[in-house]
Amino acid sequence: MSRSARPFRPLGAVLVSAVMALAVAGCGSDDSGSGSGSDSSVVKKDSSGTSTVDITFKGDSVTPSGAKVKVKAGDPLKLHITADKAGEIHVHSSPEQHIEYAAGTTDKTVTIDQPGVVDVESHSLDKLILQLTVR
Numbered sequence: 387m388s389r390s391a392r393p394f395r396p397l398g399a400v401l402v403s404a405v406m407a408l409a410v411a412g413c414g415s416d417d418s419g420s421g422s423g424s425d426s427s428v429v430k431k432d433s434s435g436t437s438t439v440d441i442t443f444k445g446d447s448v449t450p451s452g453a454k455v456k457v458k459a460g461d462p463l464k465l466h467i468t469a470d471k472a473g474e475i476h477v478h479s480s481p482e483q484h485i486e487y488a489a490g491t492t493d494k495t496v497t498i499d500q501p502g503v504v505d506v507e508s509h510s511l512d513k514l515i516l517q518l519t520v521r
């Protein structure tokens with residue numbers, strides 16, 4: 387009677403797949419196809435030395451659009467948002483973050499702890515705003 391009775395439990399894997407599928411379905415294409423490199427001009431330092439990106443929503447467009455930005459894991463990144471109407475930004479970090487902004491000007495700071503490539507999107511406009519390379 388030495389039969390090993392270790393039950394196989396695929397539930398965890400199934401859940402992960404389901405979540406991944408949802409995440410992919412809920413978002414725009416992650417294939418920007420614009421080569422590598424970093425649009426360093428997008429990032430400025432504010433008066434306290436925090437890296438800051440200006441994001442402007444106007445009608446159906448957003449600036450920047452798919453800019454590549456390098457950030458250091460654990461470092462704050464300030465999003466200086468100017469919008470003509472309220473909306474929400476989705477940060478594809480792990481865990482993901484949802485940033486709500488109002489019409490007008492909103493400052494939000496995000497910190498990403500895990501290295502990787504993190505898309506920052508507007509789901510209202512279905513557009514990629516930033517692609518963060520976190521190291």
Ligand SMILES: [Cu+2]
Nearest residue numbers: 412413476507
């Ligand atoms: Cu998203």
